[in-house]
Amino acid sequence: MALSEEKIVNNSDILDEFQVLFFAMSRLTSFPWSVVENELQSNKSSEFLSELLQQTCLHPLCRKFPPSVRYRRLFLSELIRRQEAAACDPLDELYDALAEVLGAEEASECYKSYLLPSGDVISLLENMALISEGTTGLVTWEAALHLAEWALDHQQVFTGRSVLELGSGVGLTGITICHSCGPHRFVFSDCHSTVLQKLRDNIHLNGLSGGSSPVVTVDELDWMTATEEKLREIRPDVVIAADVVYDPDVAESLVKLLSKILSCCSVQVQPEIFICSTVRNPETYSNFKLQLKNAGIRQEVMTGPVSQVFPYNRLAAIELIKLFR
Structure with a gap:
């Protein structure tokens, strides 16, 4: 040359x-x-x-x-x-x-846009402040970006399947999966009303509403009150969550919900569950993993590099685990 x-x-x-x-x-x-x-x-x-x-x-x-x-x-x-x-x-x-x-x-709001390897662009309306209206769910966090990159490297986990995302926030991970991994159905969920509205806006912004493929829904899902009937109705093949283990009380309610999800599924059709966390407080995260163990939920740390697609702090302590019984 x-x-x-x-x-x-x-x-x-x-x-x-x-x-x-x-x-x-x-x-x-x-x-x-x-x-x-x-x-x-x-x-x-x-x-x-x-x-x-x-x-x-x-x-x-x-x-x-x-x-x-x-x-x-x-x-x-x-x-x-x-x-x-x-x-x-x-x-x-x-x-x-x-x-x-x-x-x-x-x-008070601005757009962040993320370029995918396919050439698609995901644009999200996010809050300027990291914490606003009593929630951290109005911005994109590192673990969501890492989980999205992992999904791009493991598209077969999601292709043709029904996916439930817990604590979807502004939607980066789920929208990436919908655009690039070919799920049959994707259920975004959160429990904060403002987050849910921002989530709906971002889903529409990225062309995933109005009878699009995959079938996309946004559900209000309170981890403390979600019933087994509701979870059976969703019937996910895959469950994902990113940056949801940041508070001991939240971690406790998450473990109870995960136990309920696993309990209302037969052994043959148990969903694959992936939780991605930025370990900001090692004590809180260790306690979350101990609660999983006490609930009879086994865990496997997903190791190996991921393709670097999005810009974020790669020195952050991020761990992705797979859960099962």
Whole structure:
């Protein structure tokens, strides 16, 4: 490959990386800024910055599902700082883009978009605050992203099957599975009214409502009061949950629900159950696993790497376990 061709390939990879990080609203410190600096220093031209803008702030996806105003303002300010430090040609469209967001009003919600290997894009309306309206379910957490990546690597677990997701939150994992893994039916569930409404909005946003395939439903499911009759009605082949073990009381109610799910199924048709957790409090997580053991629920840690599709903190302690009797 000629040097110029190699440079084009490398620039294309960098632009793709910026796009993935930008639309997921990743921390600005995680962007490969040194590559931008090198490119600007070597060329003294704003052509690369123009291409980068077209893949981020000026991309049609940004017009339709924009990241937060503050995030775009910080991103554009960082681009301008790098451009000025390199003393390269000014880029009018860069300053125009900044002027646009400087005059925009910040909202309590914003869009995050995640690019799938298939070329599909999942766009989610999320809250800016990690905790709002008494719930953590209005944002996407690391374990949901990890479980979605695992699902993409193990699509056969979900293909043609009925899937129940517990604590679906804003819907990232379930929407990924519906778009890429071919389930026959997918039941999103949560118990918080605001989360359920946001979940319905995001499902509609991603084209999974109105008689689509798979059959998608959103159920209000309170873990403390869910009846065996209700669980038999859902009759899942697969049960999944992500980032639901964060509080001792929540963990206790989850174990009781899982016991009920396993009890109301015959041995021959017991569902496969996968729980993915970011271990923020080792004591809480160890207690959850002890409760599983005391309830007669066995567990297997799912080891092995997953394909890196989404940007998130990969240094976080994330564990995926499979449960069965």
